Amino acid sequence: MALQSPTLISSLNTNSGAVGSITFSSIPQTYTDLKIIMSIRATTGGGGVWLHSTYNGSNNAMNACWYSSGSAYGNANGYGSTSNGYNALITGAGDTGNTFAQVEWYIMNYTSSNPKTMFTDGYEENNAAIAYTTYGFVQWNTSSALTSITFTADSGNIDQYSTFYLYGISNS
Amino acid sequence: MASLTYFPIATQTTTSTVSSVTFSSISQAYTDLIIVVNNGSTVSAQGLFMQINGDTGSNYSLTTTWLNGNTSAQGNFQPTSTTGISQFSGLAQNATTIIEAMVINLMNYSNTTNYKTLIQRSVCDATLQYLVGNWHNNNAITSLTFSIGSGNIQTGSSFTIYGIKAA
Numbered sequence: 066m067a068l069q070s071p072t073l074i075s076s077l078n079t080n081s082g083a084v085g086s087i088t089f090s091s092i093p094q095t096y097t098d099l100k101i102i103m104s105i106r107a108t109t110g111g112g113g114v115w116l117h118s119t120y121n122g123s124n125n126a127m128n129a130c131w132y133s134s135g136s137a138y139g140n141a142n143g144y145g146s147t148s149n150g151y152n153a154l155i156t157g158a159g160d161t162g163n164t165f166a167q168v169e170w171y172i173m174n175y176t177s178s179n180p181k182t183m184f185t186d187g188y189e190e191n192n193a194a195i196a197y198t199t200y201g202f203v204q205w206n207t208s209s210a211l212t213s214i215t216f217t218a219d220s221g222n223i224d225q226y227s228t229f230y231l232y233g234i235s236n237s
Numbered sequence: 238m239a240s241l242t243y244f245p246i247a248t249q250t251t252t253s254t255v256s257s258v259t260f261s262s263i264s265q266a267y268t269d270l271i272i273v274v275n276n277g278s279t280v281s282a283q284g285l286f287m288q289i290n291g292d293t294g295s296n297y298s299l300t301t302t303w304l305n306g307n308t309s310a311q312g313n314f315q316p317t318s319t320t321g322i323s324q325f326s327g328l329a330q331n332a333t334t335i336i337e338a339m340v341i342n343l344m345n346y347s348n349t350t351n352y353k354t355l356i357q358r359s360v361c362d363a364t365l366q367y368l369v370g371n372w373h374n375n376n377a378i379t380s381l382t383f384s385i386g387s388g389n390i391q392t393g394s395s396f397t398i399y400g401i402k403a404a
Binding site: 070071097098127128129130131140141142143171173174177179180182183184200201202204206234235236237 | 334363
């Protein structure tokens with residue numbers, strides 16, 4: 066019988082206070098794909114703070130995204146030593162209080178020995194004129210299975226009351 | 238509240254290089270389809286090409302915009318009459334490994350009164366792409382065929398169709 070997907074694997078939050086990073090570790094290797102949904106805010110910055118990600122403790126190989134708001138749009142990309150930079154724009158301290166960005170990751174074939182490609186969506190919430198939407202991708206070029214993912218904010222910490230949910234998706 | 242549930246309908250992983258992958262007799266029991274592809278090609282700079290119900294005529298249209306992760310080059314194209322739904326593939330990189338990725342949302346695929354619309358998000362040759370496509374046909378979708386513009390689909394490529402129910 067086919068598994069019901071997505072299946073919740075793990076949930077994390079920062080209800081106790083701001084933290085420097087969030088890590089899903091010891092990710093089970095029993096699913097086909099992974100989906101991560103988060104509600105997140107940074108303690109500094111504003112008008113869009115870049116969310117970074119690392120995989121098994123290492124940078125991704127390449128990323129790119131489009132971003133747009135009511136008054137600005139463009140794109141960003143990175144690779145090599147700067148490759149962990151441009152994943153999604155999230156809400157920062159300069160944005161309206163108590164607003165959080167909605168961010169989603171979709172990671173394909175995370176247990177395979179092939180390079181891992183994932184899609185990243187970010188929706189900065191600001192309750193004001195400028196709030197960025199980002200659509201992007203990340204490639205992590207390694208033959209290792211993905212066992213941990215860490216998220217950090219470009220500046221400052223991940224603010225209190227951010228939430229993170231990791232789901233597994235099975236193709237059978 | 239009903240939760241968004243992915244029901245696996247069919248999956249194929251290529252065990253050798255092949256010219257095409259076809260899903261036939263697709264179940265009509267769902268509202269929408271989500272197709273997840275993780276593939277490579279035997280020739281770099283070649284995008285995936287999808288045809289519906291074996292229709293090889295000029296009965297498709299699409300609009301796409303693309304952004305390269307390595308060079309930041311970007312662009313768009315929007316052919317109004319094509320023989321399938323094709324990825325942009327103009328920026329050559331090493332795509333012969335299984336590194337290409339695609340998620341397709343295919344709405345209302347079983348209805349027999351409307352043309353079929355899809356939203357496709359993909360990465361091909363380090364190029365992020367968003368595409369909106371249309372198949373100019375009212376028939377229910379019962380089969381999907383994937384191929385490569387030139388060369389073959391690489392060994393180890395995976396294709397999965399999930400069904401999504403409205404309620």
